Amino acid sequence: MKNKLFVISGSSGVGKGTVLKQFLDRNHDFILSVSCTTRKPRPGEIDGVNYFYISKDDFLKSIDNNEFLEWAEFAQNMYGTKKSFVKDCFDNGKNVILEIETTGALNIKKQIPESVLIFIVPPSLEELEQRLRGRHTEDENAIQKRLSEVKIEIERAKLYDYTIVNDSVENAVTELENIVKREVKNG
Numbered sequence: 001m002k003n004k005l006f007v008i009s010g011s012s013g014v015g016k017g018t019v020l021k022q023f024l025d026r027n028h029d030f031i032l033s034v035s036c037t038t039r040k041p042r043p044g045e046i047d048g049v050n051y052f053y054i055s056k057d058d059f060l061k062s063i064d065n066n067e068f069l070e071w072a073e074f075a076q077n078m079y080g081t082k083k084s085f086v087k088d089c090f091d092n093g094k095n096v097i098l099e100i101e102t103t104g105a106l107n108i109k110k111q112i113p114e115s116v117l118i119f120i121v122p123p124s125l126e127e128l129e130q131r132l133r134g135r136h137t138e139d140e141n142a143i144q145k146r147l148s149e150v151k152i153e154i155e156r157a158k159l160y161d162y163t164i165v166n167d168s169v170e171n172a173v174t175e176l177e178n179i180v181k182r183e184v185k186n187g
């Protein structure tokens with residue numbers, strides 16, 4: 001059986017991280033790729049676990065040396081997936097999951113058509129709006145900006161192979177398991 005590459009994207013605030021964590025806890029033949037980034041670690045994040053935190057110079061050198069499978073700029077920081085990381089996982093017989101934004105994801109699909117793109121969406125825009133308002137952390141402008149970004153992302157999700165609606169974490173994890181099992185079986 002050939003190992004597969006799965007790419008997961010999702011609007012921020014949809015609980016993508018929680019779904020992935022539960023999936024990985026239950027499915028040990030999958031590895032979540034650790035990307036390189038130029039952004040600074042947030043409190044609690046660990047170098048080599050959450051990301052490899054590198055300087056912009058080193059990131060640019062890696063681009064020149066053709067070391068990235070894909071890379072993209074997001075919110076003024078650079079993010080990229082190292083070819084060597086994915087290759088090592090495959091060499092160890094694991095399937096690989098990339099948790100990346102949409103530009104990088106669509107890039108991967110172009111290079112590796114047999115990769116599987118999965119998008120996690122909120123149950124509805126109305127619900128996301130309610131959640132954002134309920135947090136009382138953003139003003140009206142910021143909420144409108146977030147919602148229009150989510151609308152653009154949902155348009156891009158149409159180019160993905162699968163969409164999972166995160167109405168409950170348990171359902172979303174089960175759906176993810178069903179998709180990957182089917183895809184791994186079909187090679």
Ligand code: 5GP
Nearest residue numbers: 035036071072074079080081099100101104
């Ligand atoms: P954060 O800074 O919140 O960890 O991530 C910001 C965005 O970058 C998220 O959408 C995340 O999925 C995406 N991202 C993380 N690593 C990579 C990567 O290696 N390549 C691309 N294209 N996006 C990434």
